[in-house]
Amino acid sequence: MVQITSTPATTPRPSAPPRGRVSKFLIPEVIFGIGTLAEVGGAIRRVGGRRPMVVSDPGVLAAGWVERAVPHLDDVRVQHHLWHDLTSNPKEVEVQSAFEAYLESGCDALLAIGGGSCIDVAKAVAILSGNGGRILDYEGIDRATRPIPPMVMVPSTGGSGSDVSQFCVITDTARRLKVTIGGRALVPDISVTDPELLTTMSGELTAHTGLDALSHAIESSVSQACDFLSKGHALAAIEGIVEYLPVCVQDPYDLTAREGMARASLQAGVAFTNALLGATHAIAHQIGGALDLPHGLLNAILLPHVMRFNAETHAERYVGVAQALGVDTAGLDPGVAAEGAVGRVEDLGRALGIPAGLHEIGVDPADFDQFAHNALRDAYIATNPRPVSEDDVRRICLAAY
Numbered sequence: 252m253v254q255i256t257s258t259p260a261t262t263p264r265p266s267a268p269p270r271g272r273v274s275k276f277l278i279p280e281v282i283f284g285i286g287t288l289a290e291v292g293g294a295i296r297r298v299g300g301r302r303p304m305v306v307s308d309p310g311v312l313a314a315g316w317v318e319r320a321v322p323h324l325d326d327v328r329v330q331h332h333l334w335h336d337l338t339s340n341p342k343e344v345e346v347q348s349a350f351e352a353y354l355e356s357g358c359d360a361l362l363a364i365g366g367g368s369c370i371d372v373a374k375a376v377a378i379l380s381g382n383g384g385r386i387l388d389y390e391g392i393d394r395a396t397r398p399i400p401p402m403v404m405v406p407s408t409g410g411s412g413s414d415v416s417q418f419c420v421i422t423d424t425a426r427r428l429k430v431t432i433g434g435r436a437l438v439p440d441i442s443v444t445d446p447e448l449l450t451t452m453s454g455e456l457t458a459h460t461g462l463d464a465l466s467h468a469i470e471s472s473v474s475q476a477c478d479f480l481s482k483g484h485a486l487a488a489i490e491g492i493v494e495y496l497p498v499c500v501q502d503p504y505d506l507t508a509r510e511g512m513a514r515a516s517l518q519a520g521v522a523f524t525n526a527l528l529g530a531t532h533a534i535a536h537q538i539g540g541a542l543d544l545p546h547g548l549l550n551a552i553l554l555p556h557v558m559r560f561n562a563e564t565h566a567e568r569y570v571g572v573a574q575a576l577g578v579d580t581a582g583l584d585p586g587v588a589a590e591g592a593v594g595r596v597e598d599l600g601r602a603l604g605i606p607a608g609l610h611e612i613g614v615d616p617a618d619f620d621q622f623a624h625n626a627l628r629d630a631y632i633a634t635n636p637r638p639v640s641e642d643d644v645r646r647i648c649l650a651a652y
């Protein structure tokens with residue numbers, strides 16, 4: 252007779268698996284492709300908008316893109332109100348006047364057609380519409396807690412990534428710095444990328460916004476918050492930028508290159524909204540807020556110096572970046588591979604006409620202390636791979652000068 256025995260109580264039970272790292276990944280509905288500007292009316296209807304405020308800027312208007320979009324709104328009986336009174340590095344006063352226009356015109360949704368400035372102002376208006384107050388009250392993460400109106404974003408530059416991100420950046424003119432506002436509510440409902448819109452950018456704007464996208468891709472791929480979901484997008488974005496950005500600058504109407512660059516920008520945006528950024532952006536925000544200089548230009552100048560600073564302690568994180576930039580890293584020490592990556596970024600900047608240093612664009616070293624103080628309070632400093640002190644920021648600024 253077989254005796255059935257129960258497991259003795261003393262048998263060790265398998266322990267629960269250790270809790271690993273948790274990954275979260277947020278992106279909007281994405282519509283991508285040449286000719287997709289025609290989708291804007293349907294997109295607005297789908298998110299429940301009947302009277303969107305179209306946020307654009309004088310340059311995009313002059314290029315004719317708003318005019319091209321309007322019939323697609325009319326087709327689905329969507330009545331829009333156009334607002335375009337903003338500058339680059341959008342200021343809190345511009346947000347306030349956009350919000351007043353939104354209220355006065357009885358709008359119920361936001362449709363941005365433009366670069367990062369237009370998209371960021373549209374997000375800021377959405378926050379105020381749902382939450383009240385002044386936009387600078389929402390500095391930080393998840394400060395806007397109430398529901399906000401639906402948002403559809405149509406980027407016209409290959410760079411900001413704001414059409415897919417959970418962030419907007421507004422200039423505080425009193426403190427002369429840029430404020431980052433973030434939160435999952437700020438992820439747009441729909442992003443519509445039509446690469447044809449990129450064809451009307453000047454060579455200079457193409458270079459600046461493209462190198463902003465490169466900064467997003469590189470900073471997010473080495474960020475403390477980078478995971479497997481962001482990494483692939485970031486590295487693919489780097490490869491795309493290396494391949495297509497120089498062609499876009501040389502031939503603005505090469506639609507294949509513009510499409511490649513729009514794809515890279517989108518992937519860089521998807522990576523950084525989830526993995527966040529680092530010291531390049533944290534420092535660029537301070538200089539840009541104080542001197543109203545182009546965001547992408549500042550990132551382009553600062554990026555190699557921040558990479559070099561980070562690689563002193565975290566060289567291994569730049570091996571994949573180096574490969575994506577075209578460096579053959581086989582058999583290379585991580586430090587040498589990282590220096591190879593820095594060299595590629597410097598070469599690309601030079602080829603695209605980026606000034607050699609901050610001294611060429613009117614930055615005064617006397618302001619470095621202020622930049623250092625403020626950079627350490629920027630939302631993106633926390634995810635830089637290497638801890639950063641005020642002294643480190645001054646060192647990086649001096650190297651970039």
Ligand SMILES: [Fe+2]
Nearest residue numbers: 411463467546
């Ligand atoms: Fe950026």
